[in-house]
Amino acid sequence: MNTAQIGELVKKYLTYSGTVRSGVFCSVNDAVAVAQGAYIQYSKLTLNERQEVIEAIKKELLPMVNVIAKMAAEETGMGNVEDKIEKLLLAIRKTPGVEDLITEVKTGDSGMTLYELSSYGVVCAVHPCTNPCATLINNTISLLAAGNAVVHVPHPRAIQVSQFVTEMISVAIRDTCGIDNLVVTLGDTSMAVTRELMTHPDISMVVTTGGNGVLREALASGKKVIGAGPGNPTAIVDETADLKQAARDIVQGASFDNNVMCISEKSIVVVAAAAEELIEELKKNGVYYIHNEEEMLKLTSVTVTQDMGINKALEGKSATEILKAAGISCSEPVRLIVVDTIKQHPFVTLEMLMPVVPLVRAADFDEALETAFEIEQGFRHTATIHSQSIERLNRAAKKMQTSVFVKNGSSLAGIGYNGEGDTSFTIATVTGEGTTTARHFARRRRCTLMDAFSIR
Known part of the structure; x- marks a missing residue:
């Protein structure tokens, strides 16, 4: 595929109804507001409907992995196209969906206690330039499976390709369930903008995959944080x-x-x-x-x-x-x-x-x-x-x-x-979750029923 063909594809996905872009916002407040509204709608869907959304995203992304990989390699100046294709395929094919949301039950003479996983709300997700699109796709699938909306913060060296992928995901969701802007991103990803997003009152959780600087900002945000720190394997x-x-x-x-x-x-x-x-x-x-x-x-x-x-x-x-x-x-x-x-x-x-x-x-x-x-x-x-x-x-x-x-x-x-094993591109070393999947992006809730539902 030549540069002109890629340009046409990018143009197709970066426009919606000719004028308005789906999923990309200049203002933190606007991005969070539309994601919050989309989250309220999304929370009414069943688990099966959530999985249908995830499958639609995968279907939309799979034919485009070569284009996305080439864009990422060119914009970041890092890595090679062939291996980026492999990473993207891995994220699309091996990131678990709603099946990862396990239920725990304990029963006894006094009744039953049920532990289930529920969504947090609107999540801020910060991504690195090393694996910008694989991480974005991997986290999007996991966050949506857990029932959340997400505002992505791409690395400045990968902002164009990240916006492109976010646009594709947002359109695929809208076309599947009618909910627009459930997954969004920003036009500017400076540290000041990232800090504003992390501390926004309607952000319920922060997921960071990147350097120590952004991780420190996340930990200081006062929010629930899932943080991937440095490594030296x-x-x-x-x-x-x-x-x-x-x-x-x-x-x-x-x-x-x-x-x-x-x-x-x-x-x-x-x-x-x-x-x-x-x-x-x-x-x-x-x-x-x-x-x-x-x-x-x-x-x-x-x-x-x-x-x-x-x-x-x-x-x-x-x-x-x-x-x-x-x-x-x-x-x-x-x-x-x-x-x-x-x-x-x-x-x-x-x-x-x-x-x-x-x-x-x-x-x-x-x-x-x-x-x-x-x-x-x-x-x-x-x-x-x-x-x-x-x-x-x-x-x-x-x-x-x-x-x-x-x-x-x-x-x-x-x-x-x-x-x-499942695929994860956010390895939460600092906050302890390790390789993260949908269950780590959900709240664990306990519900107890007295004197019933024990049949042993």
């Missing part, structure tokens, strides 16, 4: 692991969408006895391996700033682009750059958001586990391990205490990609 590899499989899994996760995913492997900690064989297997999977000081310095100088931050101009760029920027020549196709280094290097301590992964050697498994724990920095986000030892798998899971922990697989399996 590490992969542990011991001498008992299937090293061919470990290399394939690590490269798949760490190179996916140029390593902008919060769950993707950001470092490797390998037991020394397995290091050389693992490195050879990594090379077979499209890895450019750096172990000399000259190339390490070149790569460090171009990717890490003088104030020990990451060079944002290279965020989400391909391994080939990064090597070229560093003045390192490579004639073979490269998916990932692996740098043999020490645990104090900035590549290890920073969440690079690039296909640049440090490899740190450890004398034995005990040292590897302690090193991985230190590298993860207590974010409790994601970790992976490759080992054939049940005892070590169990010990690592208990030690790391991460919200996502993957054993003998790619990090991507932790969000349902080629793995079991």
Whole structure:
């Protein structure tokens, strides 16, 4: 599909009745007011009708994933179109709907107590530039399944594509149940506007997926918050692991969408006895391996700033682009750059958001586990391990205490990609929910009936 065709599609969805856009507002008050009115209407629908709305959204979005992925890659300048397509398909196909709203019942001699999940109301949802559309779609489905309305706050680097997707969703809802502006977004997403939205009296909950700055604002809003914080996922590899499989899994996760995913492997900690064989297997999977000081310095100088931050101009760029920027020549196709280094290097301590992964050697498994724990920095986000030892798998899971922990697989399996379980793009580490689905975006309510409905 060429640029002109994409432009026509965008024009189609960004206009409604020729003049008024559905789902996009310049004023916080206007956005919240229309979402509140839509929520009141939506709350009258049955669960089956909610699911019909969700299925309509999926039907509308599926044919457009290629267009959305291309728009996101071009606007953000991060990642690649092919992997963004995979993320979008994952969000559309594997985000659970109303079936996720579990009911709990306790009965006894004194009667019955029922626990059910109800909506919050109008929710403010803040999204990152790394996964702007996959997160928006994933959270929209979950929030609507729970019975909420939502005002999306996209990252400034992804505002056009986020408005485009929101428009499509809003129109699909209107065409299905007659409710317009149940899902809306804003024309401006500065921090001042975001703060105004978070603290608006008609906002009942704030969901944040992004950096520490917006998370702090959310936590200070006085509202119910579901907050996804930073991560620095590490992969542990011991001498008992299937090293061919470990290399394939690590490269798949760490190179996916140029390593902008919060769950993707950001470092490797390998037991020394397995290091050389693992490195050879990594090379077979499209890895450019750096172990000399000259190339390490070149790569460090171009990717890490003088104030020990990451060079944002290279965020989400391909391994080939990064090597070229560093003045390192490579004639073979490269998916990932692996740098043999020490645990104090900035590549290890920073969440690079690039296909640049440090490899740190450890004398034995005990040292590897302690090193991985230190590298993860207590974010409790994601970790992976490759080992054939049940005892070590169990010990690592208990030690790391991460919200996502993957054993003998790619990090991507932790969000349902080629793995079991539902998909989530908001991993609420700070507020403790972990991988979030519809049930986490609903209030748990208790209803008790005395002296009845116990038939045991």
